Amino acid sequence: MSKITGSQAIIKCLQEEGVDTIFGFPGGAVIDLYDELLDSDIKHVLVRHEQGAVHAADGYARASGKVGVALLTSGPGATNGVTAIATAYMDSIPVVVFTGQVPRALIGNDAFQEVDIVGITRPCTKHNYLVSDPNELVATIREAFYLASSGRPGPVLIDLPKDVVASMMSFPDKKPIKMKTYQPTVDPHPGQVEKACKACLKAKRPMLYIGGGVILSNANKELTELAEKLSIPVTMTLMGLGGFPGTNPLSLGMLGMHGSYASNMAVAKSDLLIAVGARFDDRVTGRLDAFAPHAEIIHIDIDPTSISKNVDVDIPIVADCKHALRAMNSWFDDAKQFDGKAIKEKHKPWLEQVAQWNEKHPLTYHEEGDIIKPQYVIEVLNKLTGGDAIITTEVGQNQMWAAQFYKFNEPRRLLTSGGLGTMGYGLPAAIGAKLAFPDKTVIDVAGDGSIQMNIQELATARQYNAPVKVAILNNGYLGMVRQWQELFYNKRYSATVMEVTPDFVELAKAYGAVGLRATTKDEVEPVIKEALATDNLVIMDFAVSREEGVFPMVPAGKATTEMLLV
């Protein structure tokens, strides 16, 4: 067999995996690979900071469902990527990150730009590798893609010593990957499915509580079928938004700390909670002993460690969400005792109760004359994009308002850092999503604080023709922290006032983008219309009411029924 260089082998592996775009930033340790990239048809997107590369790969992955790929140099290049790797890890996003490493002979010598990135990222990757034998390079890359995208997905890092990449090696044919130590359970246990379905037939006040797993496994159709077949109301975690249509009458929107009143009340009063691809995060459950206290709990998840981790589960189903939901649907289709009409009739009082909660305390906010309410900006974005844009968010109040007021009807439309809550995620993720779907409108709902954490990526957006729209809800504060200080620290605003902020309109111009500003309510619509009409990169700066709060709010450690309301 003829031999090729490590660089050539890596490119061939990427092609084999169908990778057409990668995000990266060069340096000495990866210069060979960059040289080889020039001759390949893979598009390389040069970001302006390595955190941006991994977030962009992550946004690309979340929007498309494909594996996102990033390439970083050794040392500071690799460490700059860590926050974004941890972000992908917390949200189970399939990403493969290649990092350069010093030559094998120098490893452990504190060589120039040497860092133990495998050690550093061990707890925030699904798995990682240091390739120490050139003959294992190809197999390692194939395994990495397999691991990243199968089971519960996640980021995988491959550390590439420079001399390994420069070595000559053969390129064996690809065979199906079988790992004796890794065999995710995809198909549900039929006995458990039957138990779960029977519990559904018995329940009087059932609730579906769905998370990011539904989106990761592309199970939204199966989920909608189940919810409608049995008339079960659906509440979603931040990561689950879009897993069930936000405008469906059975949708109660988000639950948890900033969830809707109806969602939190319904979970608390339910007698059956069907958790699908969700992990009972503390932002969802609030005080644990008061979470769904009357409910029998079914939990579908591909990761056994998620089951009974925080909350005891009565009927666990370890499986891919799509497979498990499909099995439940067909059980009902086949079951003699199942009578769809009768079930709907039985659930009527429950649905009426839920509707009453919704009427009593809908998601809302107070108008204040001319002042721009941040929630209003999201409502107008929703209206003018027909609810069909890809929305990325930064972190903070902006993120929660986007989650509450944009109605996500499709999966993979909301890209947001849920688990880690990484400020600076939204802009690079938007660029990744836009490169995956050049014809879609992509909007980063931003805060004035977060946007400054990766604002340098505006240049990347320009260079690669990724005309995303950034909508800054500019409150002049690190608003979410300020809200906590207002409510729980006697309004002592320690380090949350942004005393100096750039002029975002001028800043847009400096990057060759369009800068637009709205300072009164009636300017909001025209600004958004103009932003959506241009083909260019746009920053919209909305001067919003400064001390607006996100409500409902469950104070940390309280029961989810103890909500502070508007």
Added chain:
Amino acid sequence: MKHTLSVLLQNKPGALSRVTGLFSGRGFNIESLCVAETLDSKVSCMTLVTRGDDAIVEQITKQLHKLIDVIKVTDITEGEFVEREMVLIRVKAEANTRAEVLRIIDIFRGKVVDVSPTTYTVEITGQETKIKAVIDILRPIGIKEIIRTGTIATARAPKN
């Protein structure tokens, strides 16, 4: 409750730190940990002693299993098992106590593995309770150093 877990894992660089990192990162406790190659040189066996209620031990077992380098996790405390630990004890052995130390060691079927004018270093193997008993008895004589291996354990083979 004390649990002894037997973990088979790939004999690869970093595999051990994945396990220890899991315990420190998630706040699980490790009482002792012993690891070495098995018959198959590509596979290591680790005996890990931990403490926790059933829910915690279940979570530990699942989390270990989730590590890509881990092949198999068995909670051997769930069935019949044998466990052993070895300890090296350097104990004062002066003219007036030498004979007594030897007698004690003999009772516990230990061996003297090193001698100095004022000390014996003795080797004892057994279950944790036995090790504890030896230490308790030798302590009044004057123990200078104790080195323990930590427990290794295996499930008993089926008898039919």
